[in-house]
Amino acid sequence: MSSSSTTTTTTRLLMLKASDGVTFEVEEAVATKLGAINNMVEEEGSEDLICLPNVNGKFLGMVLEWCKKHANNNTNSDKGNDEVNKWWDKEFVMDLDQNTLYHLLMAADYLSGTELVDLLTEKVASMIRGKKVEEIRETFKIKSDFLPGQEEEIRKKNSWAFE
Amino acid sequence: MATKRVKEKNGTGENLDLEPEDRISDLPDAVVLHILSFLPTIAAVRTSFLSKRWRRMWTLVPVLDFYDQRDLDYLRKPNGNKDRKKFFKFVNECLKHPYADTTITRFKLKAEFYGGGHRVDGWLKFPVNKSVKELDLHVSPTNSVYCLPSAILCMRTLTVLNLNGLELLISSTKVCLPSLKVLHLVNIDMHDLALNNLLLGCPYLEKLHIHYCSGLLNPLVLSSSMKSMEYRAGYRNYAQTMEVDARNLLSFVYKGGNNKCNINLVRCVAVRNLSFSGACLTHQWLEDLIPQLSFLESLNVDSCYGVKHIKIMNQHLKNLDLDCRTDELDLLEVAVDAPSLVSFTYSGYLMLRISVNAPDLLYADINVCGQLKKAAYDMEWYTRLINFLSEFNGTKKIHIFCGYEKAIIIPNELREIYPSPLSDLKYLKVKTAFPLFRKVMFKKSLLWIAPSLETLAIE
Numbered sequence: 001m002s003s004s005s006t007t008t009t010t011t012r013l014l015m016l017k018a019s020d021g022v023t024f025e026v027e028e029a030v031a032t033k034l035g036a037i038n039n040m041v042e043e044e045g046s047e048d049l050i051c052l053p054n055v056n057g058k059f060l061g062m063v064l065e066w067c068k069k070h071a072n073n074n075t076n077s078d079k080g081n082d083e084v085n086k087w088w089d090k091e092f093v094m095d096l097d098q099n100t101l102y103h104l105l106m107a108a109d110y111l112s113g114t115e116l117v118d119l120l121t122e123k124v125a126s127m128i129r130g131k132k133v134e135e136i137r138e139t140f141k142i143k144s145d146f147l148p149g150q151e152e153e154i155r156k157k158n159s160w161a162f163e
Numbered sequence: 164m165a166t167k168r169v170k171e172k173n174g175t176g177e178n179l180d181l182e183p184e185d186r187i188s189d190l191p192d193a194v195v196l197h198i199l200s201f202l203p204t205i206a207a208v209r210t211s212f213l214s215k216r217w218r219r220m221w222t223l224v225p226v227l228d229f230y231d232q233r234d235l236d237y238l239r240k241p242n243g244n245k246d247r248k249k250f251f252k253f254v255n256e257c258l259k260h261p262y263a264d265t266t267i268t269r270f271k272l273k274a275e276f277y278g279g280g281h282r283v284d285g286w287l288k289f290p291v292n293k294s295v296k297e298l299d300l301h302v303s304p305t306n307s308v309y310c311l312p313s314a315i316l317c318m319r320t321l322t323v324l325n326l327n328g329l330e331l332l333i334s335s336t337k338v339c340l341p342s343l344k345v346l347h348l349v350n351i352d353m354h355d356l357a358l359n360n361l362l363l364g365c366p367y368l369e370k371l372h373i374h375y376c377s378g379l380l381n382p383l384v385l386s387s388s389m390k391s392m393e394y395r396a397g398y399r400n401y402a403q404t405m406e407v408d409a410r411n412l413l414s415f416v417y418k419g420g421n422n423k424c425n426i427n428l429v430r431c432v433a434v435r436n437l438s439f440s441g442a443c444l445t446h447q448w449l450e451d452l453i454p455q456l457s458f459l460e461s462l463n464v465d466s467c468y469g470v471k472h473i474k475i476m477n478q479h480l481k482n483l484d485l486d487c488r489t490d491e492l493d494l495l496e497v498a499v500d501a502p503s504l505v506s507f508t509y510s511g512y513l514m515l516r517i518s519v520n521a522p523d524l525l526y527a528d529i530n531v532c533g534q535l536k537k538a539a540y541d542m543e544w545y546t547r548l549i550n551f552l553s554e555f556n557g558t559k560k561i562h563i564f565c566g567y568e569k570a571i572i573i574p575n576e577l578r579e580i581y582p583s584p585l586s587d588l589k590y591l592k593v594k595t596a597f598p599l600f601r602k603v604m605f606k607k608s609l610l611w612i613a614p615s616l617e618t619l620a621i622e
Contacts, residue, residue: 129206143214146214
């Protein structure tokens, strides 16, 4: 299984190869913030090149940017660190368009970046919160695929949620 | 579910520039449920009308979060009785709806209570039967008090319990919460014995908050597992004595309302962080306690009344934060003897005497914004300032904050009598609340205070 030397060296560099061939060189300590990479590193031991055929380079780059920020902020154990992370997270998700949000979420989910998934899903939740059904449909371009009359039927049946 | 999933054939995120339609419906179920778990249940239920994809998702969300009025039509003012009935109906319908096979990990209920506990009792059977891990119950009493059903206190799976606004009459009720790690008691009406009894049933409790609870007069907080505790005194009701017997306690925070409370922490031998504010302490008490805590790393004493002399002696203390900015405080003397001290923050007026024995002090943050009661920058002020600063001469970096520049412009006649108080200091940063008018004199004074400076920053 894993040799102890690979997991303890903090400056070891990993190569991550995205679906479009773009490669990223990242410190192991940064990449292992992603659960999936962490598992691969532990399993494959000395393998330095990790191929990620499900993630596009653009979004892998963004995910790694997030990891880097959080890995750095966590090393200097300051009191205001949580605050800094929160502020930075807020900036990170502020202007994401839905397409980017979707691909980031898929990438973060695939790579098991639990904290990043939390951040992004909460962002999506905030886009739903306080909206009426029609407004949510409009926000996310969701098309109702109910049969004619079916929607009314459901609404009638569940009128307790609408009154 | 199948209709919209064909768009992205290879799933690798190609065709990125195509303006996508509905992205959110393409997310995997687990992610959608994750999103819905952040929403109040009413909002999750309403997503069921979006499309077939969403129709049953809400019944799989592991969180139930019922908020009275806030989300029943957003921004609408509560409309008394009618809204109340709607809320009751909503909760009832949800709880009998097909959650049968769903694992519920968190149950939150925030509602106003109008009497008739049977309704809430009935609702709370749900989290008990579902063996939830987190329970958050916030009842704002309007004219009567809701009393927690005893079944809640025997939930073996519960790890987090937040209770707000209820009555705990459990002095002799059986409590068995073997998984509980976090307990928050806010606005709870309970007696000392009830707290005792509660803690006896939580053998693995790590974090306890007691905020604004009435009825606790002389509580004994007994727990061998507890790592952190925070107490905030109530507005009208507060403890007169408090004994904390927790040998593994690492952090203790006390926020009083400037009332007298005799706190006994003698058995908290492992404590690392201590914080007192608005407490009525005596110098004797501090002097007796602090040296005994051989793991103490950080101490914060903030606007504590009745302390005229603070003497802090501790071998391990690393961070000290003294905030003495209240007017009523008549602190006369501060003596710090802490050889391991790294950082010292002081806010308040300059007292008669200060002595600091902390040879390895790296940072001193001094806020002399609060003035003496007489508030005059006279010879007495400057003399005190010089004496005060000279105690920090060995420090590596000093930050000074003051209201007016005048407070730090030391008159020439004093500069002739006294030696520079910070003759060894290399780094000084000074910030004033009001703009500088006499920049040159200000800088000159600072350079007299600390003539060996390598870095001087003025803001």
